[in-house]
Each structure stands twice: as structure tokens, then as C-alpha cells.
Amino acid sequence: MKRLLAFIRKEFLHIFRDPRTMIILFGMPVAQLLIFGFVISNEIRDAKIAILDKSNDQQSREIVHRLLSSGYFRIGAELETESSIEACFKANQANLVVVFEPDFGRKLERNHRASMQLIADASDPNMAEMLSNYVQGIVFEYVNDLNRTIESPTFIQASYRMIFNPALKGVYMFVPGTMALILMLISAMMTSITIAREKEMGTMEVLLVSPLNPFQILIGKLTPYFFLSLINASLILLMAYFVFGLPILGSSLLLVLVSMLFILMALSLGVLISTVAKNQEVAMFISMFALLLPTLLLSGFIFPIENMPKILQYLSILMPPKYFIIILKNLMIKGIGMSYIWKEVAILGLFLLVFMLISIRKFKIRLE
Amino acid sequence: MNAISIHNLHKSFASNRAVDQVSLNIDRGELFGLIGPDGAGKTSLMRLIASLLLPDSGSVHVFGFDTRRDYRSIRKQLGYMPGRFSLYPDLTVEENLHFWATVFGTTIDRHYHLIEQIYKPLEPFKKRKAGQLSGGMKQKLALSCALIHSPSLLLLDEPTTGVDAVSRMEFWDMLQGLKGKDMTLLVSTPYMDEADLCDRIALMQQGKILSAGNPHHLRTQFIGRLWEVKTPQIHPLKQRLNAHFGREVAHLFGQCLHWTSQADMSIDKVEQVLEQFHIPIDSLREIEPGIEDCFIQIARS
Amino acid sequence: MEKDIIRVRNLTKKFGDFVANDQLTFEVKKGEIFGFLGANGAGKTTAIRMLCGLSKPTSGEMEVAGFDAYTQTESIKKNIGYMSQKFSLYDDLTIWENIRFFGGIYGLSRSAIRDRSKEMLTRLGIVNLSNRLIRDIPPGWKQKIAFSVAILHKPQIVFLDEPTGGVDPVTRRQFWDLIYEAIDQGITVFVTTHYMDEAEYCHRLSMMVNGRIVALDSPEALKQRFGSISMNDVFVQLARTGEKSS
Numbered sequence: 001m002k003r004l005l006a007f008i009r010k011e012f013l014h015i016f017r018d019p020r021t022m023i024i025l026f027g028m029p030v031a032q033l034l035i036f037g038f039v040i041s042n043e044i045r046d047a048k049i050a051i052l053d054k055s056n057d058q059q060s061r062e063i064v065h066r067l068l069s070s071g072y073f074r075i076g077a078e079l080e081t082e083s084s085i086e087a088c089f090k091a092n093q094a095n096l097v098v099v100f101e102p103d104f105g106r107k108l109e110r111n112h113r114a115s116m117q118l119i120a121d122a123s124d125p126n127m128a129e130m131l132s133n134y135v136q137g138i139v140f141e142y143v144n145d146l147n148r149t150i151e152s153p154t155f156i157q158a159s160y161r162m163i164f165n166p167a168l169k170g171v172y173m174f175v176p177g178t179m180a181l182i183l184m185l186i187s188a189m190m191t192s193i194t195i196a197r198e199k200e201m202g203t204m205e206v207l208l209v210s211p212l213n214p215f216q217i218l219i220g221k222l223t224p225y226f227f228l229s230l231i232n233a234s235l236i237l238l239m240a241y242f243v244f245g246l247p248i249l250g251s252s253l254l255l256v257l258v259s260m261l262f263i264l265m266a267l268s269l270g271v272l273i274s275t276v277a278k279n280q281e282v283a284m285f286i287s288m289f290a291l292l293l294p295t296l297l298l299s300g301f302i303f304p305i306e307n308m309p310k311i312l313q314y315l316s317i318l319m320p321p322k323y324f325i326i327i328l329k330n331l332m333i334k335g336i337g338m339s340y341i342w343k344e345v346a347i348l349g350l351f352l353l354v355f356m357l358i359s360i361r362k363f364k365i366r367l368e
Numbered sequence: 369m370n371a372i373s374i375h376n377l378h379k380s381f382a383s384n385r386a387v388d389q390v391s392l393n394i395d396r397g398e399l400f401g402l403i404g405p406d407g408a409g410k411t412s413l414m415r416l417i418a419s420l421l422l423p424d425s426g427s428v429h430v431f432g433f434d435t436r437r438d439y440r441s442i443r444k445q446l447g448y449m450p451g452r453f454s455l456y457p458d459l460t461v462e463e464n465l466h467f468w469a470t471v472f473g474t475t476i477d478r479h480y481h482l483i484e485q486i487y488k489p490l491e492p493f494k495k496r497k498a499g500q501l502s503g504g505m506k507q508k509l510a511l512s513c514a515l516i517h518s519p520s521l522l523l524l525d526e527p528t529t530g531v532d533a534v535s536r537m538e539f540w541d542m543l544q545g546l547k548g549k550d551m552t553l554l555v556s557t558p559y560m561d562e563a564d565l566c567d568r569i570a571l572m573q574q575g576k577i578l579s580a581g582n583p584h585h586l587r588t589q590f591i592g593r594l595w596e597v598k599t600p601q602i603h604p605l606k607q608r609l610n611a612h613f614g615r616e617v618a619h620l621f622g623q624c625l626h627w628t629s630q631a632d633m634s635i636d637k638v639e640q641v642l643e644q645f646h647i648p649i650d651s652l653r654e655i656e657p658g659i660e661d662c663f664i665q666i667a668r669s
Numbered sequence: 670m671e672k673d674i675i676r677v678r679n680l681t682k683k684f685g686d687f688v689a690n691d692q693l694t695f696e697v698k699k700g701e702i703f704g705f706l707g708a709n710g711a712g713k714t715t716a717i718r719m720l721c722g723l724s725k726p727t728s729g730e731m732e733v734a735g736f737d738a739y740t741q742t743e744s745i746k747k748n749i750g751y752m753s754q755k756f757s758l759y760d761d762l763t764i765w766e767n768i769r770f771f772g773g774i775y776g777l778s779r780s781a782i783r784d785r786s787k788e789m790l791t792r793l794g795i796v797n798l799s800n801r802l803i804r805d806i807p808p809g810w811k812q813k814i815a816f817s818v819a820i821l822h823k824p825q826i827v828f829l830d831e832p833t834g835g836v837d838p839v840t841r842r843q844f845w846d847l848i849y850e851a852i853d854q855g856i857t858v859f860v861t862t863h864y865m866d867e868a869e870y871c872h873r874l875s876m877m878v879n880g881r882i883v884a885l886d887s888p889e890a891l892k893q894r895f896g897s898i899s900m901n902d903v904f905v906q907l908a909r910t911g912e913k914s915s
Contacts, residue, residue, distance in 0.1 A: 006470035010459065017458045202452035206514075209418050209443045210471045365439070367420040405837030406808045503709040530834060532708040532863060533901055534908040558835045559864075561901075573837060603849060619842055622869030622900065623888060660838050667839055 003212055007220030014194065015224060021190065029182045029232050033175070033239050047131055048076030050094035052085065057105030063116075066138050067098070073134075089121045096120050096131045108146075108156070115157040175240040176328035177301030179233060180321035183259070184266050184295050187229045189287035191270030195221055196283035199274075205367065214363050222267045229263040230256075249335025258331070258341075261348050262324045268355035269320075275362040295321045320351045369432055371396045371521055371552035372417060377426035379412055386412035388575035390426075394554060394568075399547055402556040403563050403659070404572030410556035411451060413572070414525045417554070418448050430521060447519030451526045453510040457499025461490055461509055464498050465516060472517035479518040482549065486542050487512045504535040511542065522546070524555045528562065540565045563659035571663050578666040583659055590657040590665060595638055597625040598650040608645045619664060626661055672699045674826050674857045675720065680729035682715050689715040691880040692729070697826070702848065702858045704868050704888075707877030708908050713861055716877070717828055720859070722746045734825045747775070750819035750856075753830035757815030760804040764795070767803060768818055775822035782821075789817045792850075809840030816847055826857040833862065845870055865900040874900075876907045883907055 015021050049067065053060050067073050076094035079085060085097050099117040101107070107114040118135055120128035143156050198204040207217055237255070240246040248255065273290065277283035295301065298312060299321040305313055316322055323344040330336050338345075372394040379387040386409045394400045402410050415421040416428055419439035428435040430442045448454075455464050465487070469476050480487075486508050493501065498509060507527060514522060524543075528536045540562065543553060555566070563569045563583050570580035579586055597618075599605050606625055609618040618627040629638060635654070642649055657665075675697035682690040689712045697703045707713045718724045720733055722742035731738035734748040758767045765786065772782035790796045793813060803811060812832055820827050829848075833841045845867070848858055860871065868874055869888045876884040876891075884891060884907055888900055895903045 003471050003473060006467055010456070010463070010467050013459055013463065014456070201454070201456075202450040203454045203456065205415075205418075205420060205450045206448055206454040206468075207471070208420060209446050209448045210468075211444055211473055212471055366422060367415060405840070406835035408837070530709075530831070530863070532711075532908070533865060533904050534708055537905065558837075560838060620845065620866075620870065622866040664838050667837065 004216050004220055007212065007216065008223045011194070011220060011224040015228070024190070025186060025228055025232065026235070028185075029178075029236055030239065032182060033178050033236055034243075046074050047072060047096065047127070048094045049073045049131075049135075050077040050079050050085075050088050050097045051075065052079040052082065052097060052099045053104075054102040055100050055104035055106075057103075059105035059108050059114075060100040063100075063139060063142055064098070066142055067135065070134070070138055072131075085119060094121075095127060096135065098135065113157070175236070175244070175246050176325045176332065177299070177321075179236045179259075179328060180262070180299060180324045181292075181295050181301065182236065183229055183233060183263055183324075184291050184321055185287070186232060187225055187263050187266035188270035188273065188291050189284070191221060191225050191267055192273035192277060192283040192287055193280050194225075195271065195274035196277045196280045200279045208365060208367070214365055215360075218271060218359070218363060222271070225267060225270075226260075226263055229266075230260065233259045233263070246332065247335075248332050250331035250337060254338060255328075255331050258324070258327050258345060258348075261345065261352065262320070265320055265348055265352040265355065268352060268359055271359040271363065272355050275359060275364075294319050298322070299325055301325060320348060323347050369396070370394060370429075371398065371431060372554070373429045374413075374417075375427050375429075377413075377416065377428060378424045379409075379416060379421060380424055381412075385575045387416060390575075390577050392570060392577060392580060394552060396552055397548070397550060399543060399553045399555070399565075399567045401563055401566030401569040402554065402572060403558075403560060403569050403663070404556075405558050407574075408572040409575040410572055411525055412575075414448075414450075414523050414554070414556060418446060418523055419443060445520040447514040447517065447522040449510050449514040449522075449524045449527060451529065453506050454513065455498040455506060455510055458497060460495050460497055461501070462494040464509060465513055468513040469516045474517045476516065479516060482518055482546075483512040483515050485545055486515070503531055504538065507531065507535065507539060508542070511539075515546070519551065521552045521554070524553070526556050526558065528557055528559060536562070560658070560660040560663055569659070571659075571666060573663075573667055579662070586659065586662050587657050590662055592628045592631050593633060594655055594657045594661060595627045595629060595652060596621075596655045597627055597642070597652050598623065599625070599647055600650070601647050605642075605645060605647045608647070609641075612641065612645075616668065619661075621660070626655075628661070628665065673697065674699045674734055675703075675859070676730070676732045677720075678730040680716070680719065680731050681727050682712075682719060682724070683727045688880050690719070690726075693882055695875055695882060695885055697857060697859060698873075699825075699857055700852060700855060701872040702852060702860065702870065704871030704874040705859060705861045705877070706868055706874055706904060707861075711877040712880040713877055714830070717830060717859075717861070721749060721751055721828055748825050750822065750824040750827035751830075752815050752819040752827070752832055754812070754832060754834040755830075758803045758811065758818065761802065763800050763802055764790070764806070764814060765799040767814075768799075768821065771818050772821055777822055785821055789821065793817060809836045809844075812836055813840070813844055813847060816844065816851075820851055820854075820856055823854070824856065826859060827851065829858065829860040831861055831863065833864065833867065841867070865904060868900045868904070876904065878908055878910075883910075 015025070051064055053064070068075065077088050079088060079097065082099075088094050088097065097119040099119065101115050101117075104114050104116065116139070118132045120132050139156055198207065237248065241248060269291070270287075273283055273286050277286055298316045299319045300316065301321070305316050305322070308316065327341045327344045330341050370393045372392070374390055374392040377387055377390040378385070388409070390413065402413065404410055412421065416423060416435065417430060419430075419435040419442050422436060431445060433441045435442060456467070459467065465476055490505060490508055490512070493505070498506065501509065511527070514524070528539055531539070536559070543555065544565070546553060566583065568580065568582045569586070571578040571586075579589070597605065602620065602623065602625055606618045606620065609625075609627055610616050617629070618625050639652065642652070673696040675695075677696070678694050680690060680693040681688065693716060705713055705717070715724075719726050719731065719738060722733070722738070722745035725742070726738055733745045736744040736748070738745070759770070762770065768786040768789075769782055772786070777785070786799075787796075790799055795810075795814070798806070803814075806814065816829070816832060833844055836844065841864070848860070848870075851858060862868060871888065873885065873887050874891060875882050886894070891903050892898065892900065895906050897903050897906065
């Protein structure tokens with residue numbers, strides 16, 4: 001135990017004494033989150049919407065007014081008939097069409113229940129989801145205001161219709177994606193590099209002939225990065241919550257537990273890479289190509305998986321970040337619990353198990 | 369019982385025979401030198417002994433333990449200093465020493481007497497990072513780290529390579545100081561002149577042990593008589609001698625020529641041979657062969 | 670009259686407060702083997718970098734092959750050859766590809782590269798190995814080839830930084846035979862080494878301690894001055910006195 005503690009202490013010293021490591025550890029998450037965050041939230045300003053108001057009463061006009069005064073939207077077109085919707089999208093006059101049913105206001109007053117339809121151009125799915133979320137938010141606020149004055153609860157059903165990408169399953173907010181990316185990079189890349197570094201310096205030889213067993217060496221290497229990754233995860237979540245106002249609707253405890261699982265999985269992947277890599281450059285190279293690019297491109301972070309060619313869709317099944325992103329999205333944005341995400345959690349667990357087993361088998365007690 | 373006994377050992381990497389049919393016994397308490405150029409297989413042999421590599425065939429026993437099966441027992445008694453100094457450059461002198469002490473389940477104080485002589489000059493710099501030490505100091509620290517758990521067998525892989533003559537001498541003084549402390553020392557080096565500082569040596573080339581024994585004994589096995597010739601025209605004389613005998617009998621050693629003649633050649637005959645070249649000779653005398661002379665002779669045959 | 674190929678006057682190089690080379694003054698004569706000795710960290714590498722035109726002096730004068738150290742570093746580089754133990758040839762290229770590359774960067778014509786490499790490979794007796802990768806060549810041979818490549822463009826002077834480290838005694842001597850052949854072709858050789866017997870192969874030696882040159886003479890004269898029988902002794906004496914004075 002004393003040996004292990006000495007080892008962990010040494011690892012922390014390595015990390016704290018290397019400015020580069022510190023920058024990657026703590027500078028990168030903040031920078032990445034801010035960049036993704038502001039790029040995306042800037043795009044939402046002045047998005048074009050078209051209105052098809054079949055009722056044209058006080059209530060529908062009030063909602064349109066609230067939409068326009070929110071600062072996110074401006075009117076791209078006023079439509080008369082359903083048939084002109086598609087043309088409107090094709091002419092790029094709007095990213096979102098808001099349709100009010102006939103007698104919208106009357107139904108709301110009489111039945112406390114009315115429906116509107118949001119039709120989004122989902123060829124840019126991030127944008128589509130973002131826009132409909134905003135509209136929903138504004139409508140929700142309006143209903144709340146109404147409910148304050150009326151006794152029986154009022155309800156507006158805003159149904160979606162996505163065209164060009166109807167399912168819209170692969171659309172994720174940037175925070176889960178960024179979190180998956182950063183945890184993957186830091187946990188896997190940093191561990192693989194630090195183990196490769198010991199091989200390069202020749203200290204691994206001495207560690208191997210010491211009474212430390214391989215398990216202790218691995219635990220010693222991984223522990224500091226486990227905690228640092230956890231700190232990072234919290235940092236990202238706090239920033240997402242306070243800077244970007246992202247909700248955390250589900251259980252925070254579950255969120256932390258799932259993040260730990262994902263970090264462990266990434267760490268064991270890092271060990272696996274280090275068993276193959278002889279030096280730091282190779283470790284870096286493998287991490288970049290085996291982790292960074294797939295996480296960016298194949299996990300549904302940037303491109304929705306449904307829009308990919310079949311072969312890439314199958315490939316994405318093998319991308320652990322994909323499941324983490326799904327879990328995060330469900331937990332944070334949809335606020336649903338374990339019963340909905342157990343499958344993804346199980347898959348991550350399976351990845352962890354497989355990577356651990358392979359790395360332990362491949363981590364050698366000798367040099368060949 | 370031997371500290372190390374190696375029997376018919378083979379180890380290849382791809383098509384390269386790094387260690388080729390090596391058999392060797394090293395006694396307890398010995399200071400043993402493994403001497404040969406780069407690529408001779410010294411490092412591979414060291415790693416085989418340290419149980420870091422597995423033999424293709426043959427066996428290595430350290431204190432009676434087999435390196436295949438009983439590697440755990442071996443590693444407990446082993447100190448190892450690989451070619452590149454095994455130090456963490458971003459940790460301080462003290463942190464390095466403390467780390468290795470703890471890893472080996474001991475403390476700096478427990479065996480301090482062992483490293484005292486070596487570590488003392490480093491004491492004033494103990495807060496300095498190991499990466500900022502001079503070459504000689506790094507070497508001292510690496511040796512201290514390898515000794516801190518009082519190993520029964522210390523393997524030093526080319527500790528003096530690329531180190532200047534003064535630091536080399538100091539390092540060997542340190543090793544001599546460790547003798548008689550119930551420790552077996554195995555040192556590899558490419559410098560032939562370090563052979564005489566060992567109790568016994570093995571000369572290695574291309575994975576094979578050319579010859580092994582104590583340095584004095586190796587010298588007595590030199591075949592023929594060795595003559596040291598001084599002349600202002602050293603290169604012409606060397607060429608003439610080699611041409612005369614049709615093989616390389618003469619080699620440069622600093623400003624002298626070492627010429628190996630047949631054992632039955634008298635000094636008169638030697639002078640006769642030299643005279644016919646009409647090259648002025650400053651001095652001629654018979655000398656004891658050094659290890660380098662022996663190495664050249666064995667390697668050539 | 671002998672010409673100087675390197676002329677150095679009060680050459681000083683500082684890194685911040687640290688004086689790596691302190692007022693070096695020496696000449697290297699055309700056609701000689703000049704040994705440049707010193708303990709690790711004495712400042713040899715810094716001096717060689719300046720002499721090769723890789724870094725500029727802090728102060729002092731320096732001329733290599735007739736070119737000035739401050740203004741004509743590019744001309745210096747064209748007229749020198751360089752080889753070190755650490756880097757000499759590309760491991761993943763064949764002998765011939767290395768020759769073609771280094772010949773090319775020194776501006777040799779295609780036919781000159783072909784002729785000279787043929788001559789060189791014949792001299793070394795390795796014509797049949799020219800398509801072999803460098804990493805498959807024994808280390809001693811690698812050094813011999815590297816040296817031959819370093820003088821392929823017939824430089825006026827060649828700098829050898831520990832060219833024989835770890836090489837076996839037989840090959841080491843063959844390497845020195847090559848050095849003597851280069852001298853016969855009129856190339857000046859500037860060499861550092863840790864082998865003291867090699868120091869004696871040099872025509873003249875300089876000894877550096879703590880950034881200063883503390884002795885410069887022929888090996889014979891140095892041994893006489895210090896009353897020693899071996900160069901090793903001279904080296905140790907000089908290095909020890911230097912350490913005490915600093």
C-alpha cells in the first residue's frame with residue numbers, strides 16, 4: 001500500500017510539474033466548451049421562422065410576438081397554406097415553421113387545450129433541435145403566465161414535425177459531446193502517454209524489476225488521472241449549468257456515477273494503447289486517430305448517426321462515446337432515469353471489462 | 369552456489385542473434401565485467417539476467433532461481449541500472465531517491481551507510497531536479513537509487529558510456545567501494561581499459577562470449593609475443609608490417625605500434641624484420657598484452 | 670607556409686549568465702588532425718556548434734575555411750562536413766539513398782554523386798551492400814559509412830563528434846585508417862573523443878575545462894609537460910586542476 005501511495009504521489013508530481021499537461025488538463029476543457037458553446041449560441045440569434053397562423057387571434061399573435069421579441073427569431077415569411085411550407089424551406093426563407101391550428105385561441109379558452117405544430121428543417125439537425133427547444137421554451141413560459149391567472153390548468157401541445165430528417169435522433173447538444181470528447185482525450189491519451197514516457201526513459205525497466213506488481217503500476221498510473229478527469233467532468237457540468245444555462249434534470253448522483261464509469265473505460269483504453277505504443281509519439285498518434293477523430297466524427301457529436309452511410313453507422317456501434325453522449329443527453333436534458341439508460345450503461349460497462357481484460361493480459365511483466 | 373549461472377543461452381530478435389550460445393557462471397561477491405562493443409549483446413544479456421527478457425533456449429539462474437518461473441524471487445534481490453539513467457528528470461534528487469526506496473519497500477535511512485559515500489556529494493543539491501544535474505551527478509544519483517534497497521545483485525548496464533575519463537575513474541572507485549559488502553556486481557562497458565578494474569571479465573562480440581576469466585589470466589592466453597614499436601613514421605611501418613606478413617599483425621595504440629609476432633621469434637629476428645623496411649625506429653620493447661590486444665586477437669581469429 | 674583553416678580569437682558564448690565558452694583562442698592548421706578534448710559539460714558541444722555555423726558567438730572573432738562566423742554562416746556550412754555518434758545516417762534509408770540525399774543537399778551533380786559513391790563503396794568493399802537499409806548494418810560499419818558520406822562533397826574540414834563511441838577495437842582502428850586517408854586527400858579533421866589512445870592519433874590536442882582551453886599542444890609535448898606516460902593521466906590531471914580552480 002505504501003508503495004502504491006508513493007507511486008501515486010510521484011504521478012501527481014509529474015502532472016503538476018509539467019505546464020503542458022496542466023494546460024491540456026484544465027485549459028482545454030474550458031476553451032473547448034467556450035468555443036463550442038458560443039459558436040452555437042451565436043448561430044441561434046436571428047434565426048428565420050415562418051408563421052402559418054390559421055386562427056389569427058389574440059392568443060396566437062401573442063405567441064408570435066413573444067417569439068419575435070425573444071431576440072432569437074425574425075420573420076422570414078408569412079404563409080397562407082400548408083402547401084407552401086416546403087417551398088419556403090427550399091427557398092431558405094425559414095429554418096422553422098410555426099403552425100397554429102384553426103381556432104387556436106378559442107380552444108385554449110374553452111378546452112384549456114390547444115395545439116400548434118413546429119416544422120423544422122432538420123438537414124441541420126443541431127439547429128433544428130435548438131430552435132424547437134427555444135420555441136417550446138417560449139410557449140411553455142406563455143402557458144405558465146396563463147396558468148397564473150386562470151384556475152384550471154391550460155396546456156398547449158406543440159407537436160414537432162421534422163422534414164428532411166424526420167427521426168432527428170442523432171442530434172445532440174454540444175455539452176454532452178464536449179464532455180465525452182474531453183474525458184476520452186484526457187483519460188486515454190494522457191495515460192497512454194505517461195506510460196509510454198516511462199518506457200522511453202528506461203524507468204519502466206526498473207519498475208518492472210522492482211517488487212511493484214503490474215497491477216500496482218497500472219493503478220498508480222491511473223488513479224491521478226481518474227481524479228483529475230472527475231474534476232474536469234464537474235468543471236464542464238458547472239460551466240454548462242452556469243454559463244450556458246443547460247439544465248440538469250436527472251439525478252446528479254447518477255450522472256457522477258456514469259461519468260466515473262466512462263472515465264474508467266477511457267483509462268483502460270489508454271492502458272491498452274500504451275501496451276502497443278513504444279514511445280510517446282506513437283501513443284499520441286494512436287490516441288489522436290483512434291480516439292479524437294472517431295469521437296468527433298462517429299459518435300454523433302457533430303454529425304447525426306442516422307445521416308451517415310450504413311457502414312459508418314455500424315462502425316459507430318463500436319464508439320464508446322456514442323453511448324455516453326446518449327446517456328448524458330437523457331439524464332441532463334430529458335431528465336429520465338436509470339430505467340431508460342440501463343442499456344447504454346451496460347454497454348459502457350462491457351467496453352470497460354473488455355479493455356481491462358485485454359490490457360491486463362497485454363501489460364507485460366517483461367520487456368517483450 | 370553461484371550468483372548467476374547461465375547455461376547455453378540463446379536469444380534472437382527477428383534474424384538478429386543478440387545472445388548466441390552463452391554459458392557463464394558468476395560467483396557471489398564478484399565484480400564481473402561484461403566487455404564488448406555496441407551491438408555485442410551486452411544489454412540483452414543483462415535483461416535476460418534481470419528476467420526482463422525470456423530466453424529462446426537455454427537457462428539463466430540467479431541465486432538458484434530460474435528467470436522464467438521464479439522471476440519474483442529474483443527481482444526482490446536485484447538492483448538494476450539500465451543504460452539510460454533510470455531517473456525522473458522532473459523530480460528532485462531527494463524525491464527520486466525516496467520514490468525508489470519506497471517502491472522497494474525500504475527507507476532512505478535504513479541502508480544509508482551503503483550509499484553514503486556516493487550520495488554525499490549530492491546532498492547539497494537534494495532539492496534540485498534530477499534533469500538539471502551534470503552527467504557525473506546523474507550517474508551518482510542513479511547508482512544511489514539502484515543501491516537503496518541493498519540488493520544482493522547489482523546489474524549496471526554501460527554506466528560509463530559517453531562519460532569522460534575523470535567521471536569514469538570516479539565511478540569505478542565507487543564500485544570498488546561496494547566490494548566486500550556481500551554484493552555481486554555485474555557491469556557492462558565498451559571500454560576495454562576498464563577490464564583491469566574487474567575481478568573477472570567476459571569479452572563479448574556479436575552475441576558470443578569470446579573469452580572469460582580474470583583479466584590477468586586472459587592476458588596469459590595471448591598467443592605470440594607482443595612488441596611495442598615507436599617510430600616517427602607509424603603509418604608506413606604499420607602498412608609495411610601487415611603487407612610483409614600478409615595479415616594484420618600490427619595495430620595502432622596511441623603513438624605506438626603493437627606488433628604481434630610468433631612466440632618463437634627472438635628480439636634479433638624482430639630487429640632484422642624491422643630493419644629491412646628502412647624506417648627509423650625510436651624504440652622497441654616487448655610488452656605485456658593489454659585486454660584490448662587480447663580482444664583484437666580473439667576477435668580476429 | 671601552413672595555412673590556418675580555423676582561426677578563433679577570444680571566442681565567447683554565453684547563455685544568460687552562464688559562460689559556456691570563455692575567450693577561446695586557437696588555430697587549426699590545414700591538413701592536420703585536431704583533437705578537441707574535455708570532460709562532459711566542459712563546453713565542447715557549444716564550441717562545435719559555433720564552428721559549424723549553427724549558432725552565433727556572443728563575442729570574439731572566428732573564421733572557418735576563410736569565412737566569418739557572424740556574416741557567412743551559410744558559406745561555412747557548405748565547406749564543412751559533420752558527423753556525430755548520435756546522428757549520422759537515416760536508419761530507414763539504404764546506403765545508396767543516404768549517399769544520394771547527402772550528396773544532393775551539398776549540391777553535387779548526379780554524375781558526381783554516382784562516381785564518388787562508386788569509388789567510396791569500392792574502397793570500403795561494400796558495393797554489394799548499397800541497397801541494404803542502414804539499420805541492418807552493424808554499428809561499426811555504420812560509422813565508417815557515415816564518415817565517408819560526411820566527406821563525400823570533399824569539404825575543407827570535417828567535424829567528428831565522438832565518432833567511435835561504443836565501436837569495437839578493430840573497427841575503431843579501421844575508422845582511424847579512414848581518417849588518415851582523408852588527411853591524404855587534404856581534408857582537415859576536427860575530432861572529439863573519450864578514448865585517450867585516440868587522442869594520441871591526433872597531431873595536436875586542445876583540452877577544455879569549464880569553458881576554457883587549458884592546454885593545446887601535440888600529444889607528445891603534453892605528456893612531457895605533465896610528466897605522464899599516458900594521455901589518460903594528462904587528461905585527469907588537467908580536469909582535476911580545472912575543477913579545483915572553479
